[in-house]
Amino acid sequence: MEPIILIFVVIALAVVVLSVFFSFVPVMLWISALASGVRVGIFTLVAMRLRRVIPSRIVNPQIKATKAGLGLNINQLESHYLAGGNVDRVVNALIAAQRANISLVFERAAAIDLAGRDVLHAVQMSVNPKVIETPWVAAVAKNGIEVKVKARVTVRANIDRLVGGAGEETIIARVGEGIVTNVGSSDSHKDVLENPDSISRTVLGKGLDAGTAFEILSIDIADVDVGKNIGAHLQTEQAEADKRIAQAKAEERRAMAVAHEQEMKARVVEMKAKVVEAESEVPLAMADALRSGKLGVMDYMNLRNIESDTQMRSSFGKLTDPGTDKDRE
Template identity: 65%
Template sequence: MIISSPMVIAVVALGAIVLLSIFFHFVPFFLWLSAKVSGVKISLIQLFLMRIRNVPPGIIVPSLIEAHKAGLRTVTRDNLEAHYMTGGHVQRVVHALVSASKANIDLSFEKATAIDLAGRDVFEAVQTSVNPKVIDTPPVAAVAKNGIQLIAKARVTVRANIHQLVGGAGEDTILARVGEGIVSSIGSAETHEQVLENPDSISKLVLSKGLDAGTAYEILSIDIADIDVGKNIGATLQMDQANADKNIAQAKAEERRAMAVATEQEMKAKAQQARAEVIQAEAEVPKALAQALREGNMGFMDYYKLENLKGDTAMRDTIAKLDPTAILGGKKEGK
């Protein structure tokens, strides 16, 4: 089989392209040339070894060039490779170092890499140090001593504290402390009118407490943006207390009524039981009299006297129940 020359040329060209692609992938010649032109000393062998170590030269070399142009002689290839292999953001660290150098901020390579590995954006921190940012607090509700609620919003101007970024608290802690200070300041005011007249007193009091201690930021100013009057919490609490006292009194009264009803029912039950016992005893009297007559313990005359006594007693009860006016009226008519 005879292969035509154009096909051979195409195969050879394709092979050459593949070989060149592999070569330039493992030996980034153009990156080496760019570094050489920029004054960065790095060899092709070092670039090849970067590929073997799975370190992208496309990140390390431009970062070295940037650091060299900015005059950062402490930034070396080994440092950048080590930081990349530990999971850091090489380009972000170099950007931060260059910005800090231009702004005369004392930031070493070790400090920058530590901040980056701590999970913070070191470049943004440097920018915040140069250009402070404003944090708006959510509405904070507090009650003055006269019971009136005030709802305040504040704007906190902060600047990043480079030396406390590692281990320092974040924005949430700043907002929580400022909110706590606003509540304390409003709560110590005698009336809500005092706060409305001098809202800057809140800012001065909160700012004097050193709320940025242990945080990654330095508080520059706290400005009260808005204050609204809320509910009369004192009156609401008094009404709730009055309703609670009323409910307690009603419950106690109901308890006493229930006890009285229970006592009355108990007395009625005892009275009924006593009446039943009396009726039962009265029912036994004739039997006892008959027994006494049969056994001779009572004579007939004694029984007769007893019946007369009962008749006299019944007559007196009847006379006692009559109306005296009716009796006197009947006597007059008889006359």
């Protein structure tokens, strides 16, 4: 029984060794590469394992590139993989660019991929332009009427400006700015409604795709709508503000008038007090004049007569006509 057990142990060890060998050394991938005309050594595949590179992610794209006649080598693909790029997507983009007769080299495609852009999508967009629809853009004409415009921008990817070029958000912002400028320079909103194509011509002529990753092919006005009367609304708010300012100034003038009136009343009271004080000094002055001989007895009597006559006249002036009082009642 012992020789049989030994045979089973040997077979089991052989199976384990072969499994480890075939899992570490991609023999089937090497055979597939040779059958496709890609010359890659078995030790090169083992070295990829040691460099922590998945061989299938390098060899399979190399097979596609060789079949497409791109002339790439393993080192280029492996270096791009180690840099964190997507090798399969770059090779697919190069094949699509070759079929579409677009000039694109591996270095440019790898740089675009490492920049975080989808190079395959960019190549497809170069062949098949994309339509970007802007949101509603509100602008006000010179007559104060609001105009809302929605546009469709047809763009094509610019391969040479994909690295460092601005994206779709910049295109939308620039188109919106152009729409606002064009509508704002119109004398009336009717001019915009009659000739919406003038917006397209004006905006397209501004070179809005400068510094972006796209090339604008056309700008088409999808919809135009009339909004609020912004001019009348602003005039109403201005009139309301002017009214409030006038009311505030009137209230200020009223407060100043009340303060002036109170001040005048205080002055009158002060003057009356001074008059009473002066009148209280008159008898003392007359007594002093009599003692000093400056005022004679006859002069004093004449003064008393004048005072009596003045009091009599005052009492006559206070009498009222009975008929007048009845009429008043």
